[in-house]
Amino acid sequence: MTTPQTIAIGYDGSPSAQAALLWTFQLARSTGATVVVVHAVGLLARFEGQGASLELEQSVGQLAEDVDFDMTQLRWYLSDGDACSVMLRAIDDPVHADLLVVGSRGQGAHAGLLLGSTSLQLAERAHVPLVIVPMERHLDEW
């Protein structure tokens, strides 16, 4: 496997996604890769309004600041759809991700079942390497 140039990290603000983002920052720092924070805009986004997206942006900014991650290496990709489809879309134009990263359990997921598990669905469908970051370690350990 070659060194990843563009890492797409699925982010929904959950503790699992935060752990995955911190792991991604660490990898990107050592490889120089660009980190693209991917957020799926679902059907209910209209009900939640702009506030939800702003909160996510702030939480990513805060995590980057906490670990002193270079913000120039960071980009955003918001796309309409469910989390799995949007992550798969990030492999193509315009993101061209060559590595996908997700937490082991996102918002709305149901442990242990393919149904409701973005990470397991991606493992079945992605045609670039996928890293599923486990939640067993505390956030601070990344």
Place this chain on the structure above:
Amino acid sequence: MLVVNGPVEDAEHEEPGHPERPERLTAALAGISDLHLGDAMTVLAPYAATRAELARVHDGSYLDELGAFCYAGGGNIDEDTYATYDSWSIARYAAGAGLAVIDELDRRNAGVGFVAARPPGHHALRDRGMGFCLLNNIAVSAGALVARGERVLIIDWDVHHGNGTQSIFWNEPNVLYVSTHQWPLFPGTGGSREIGGYDALGRTINLPVPGGATGDVLLRAIDDVVAPAVEEFAPTWVLVSAGYDAHRSDPLADLALSSGDFAALARRVARFAPQPGRLTLFLEGGYDLAALRGSVAATLGALVDSDYEAEAPTSGGPGAEHVARAGAERILAIDLALETEPKERDPR
């Protein structure tokens, strides 16, 4: 004559605060009642689709998992989509309702069918529920019709693209899938260059329109782009994914249609049916209850020649140029695909 599926009692598919809620069905049924059809309406007994009927369009492993998930108490399938203990049963009734309505229309060779059921279906993929949808209700009916040799036109005027239906019939030459929808919007699919798989090139027609588009834009899309393709396809059945979230009052999108526009769309689409008794509409989205009630009444009123007074049709919104461009891009995409090896094409 209007043929409608019967309601399912004593079962709950509900999550507090979620817009896809039981009151939607109550509103749709109230819209039907507003027509005062009396003997000109037949309400059928509820019918739950069998596993074999569902398996024509869904993977068996997904059906097993969805059933197990519900019987374990349910939960959130994704950020948008929930299931409860009763959802597996309710979803099977929603998927079976169209089969029962079509059987009745077959028997009568007359009338119009309306499937008043939830949860909606057109986002549900072969192997995954999403976008409030668990089973793809219209696809279950279309799959049954195709299995007996029919040629099925599906018109999807829900404000969101019916990615599940498109995906299920991507390579099926006996289904012509047509979607008008707002773009960009969830689920992010439905571009005009999505034209069907190699075995069904041109059997998918996507006509995305911008926010603010009015009824005249969608009628023009039907007349200019869809009608010629339908004439060539020569359907034996017409099914409609009748979402009402393109109404100007809907909280989930930005199109500007009125109930009168749905009446006009229904009249246009009814012309595509080859004979009486070959048109059935399936309730999809629509989250403003008053708009949903009025739009269901206007749609069905137009089809059964009721004197229901709908809102005035709308015109003057943006989108005419988008429709023209989408039609041209579709033709180019088909030409390009015909020059491309099948293995190079991306199956959806």
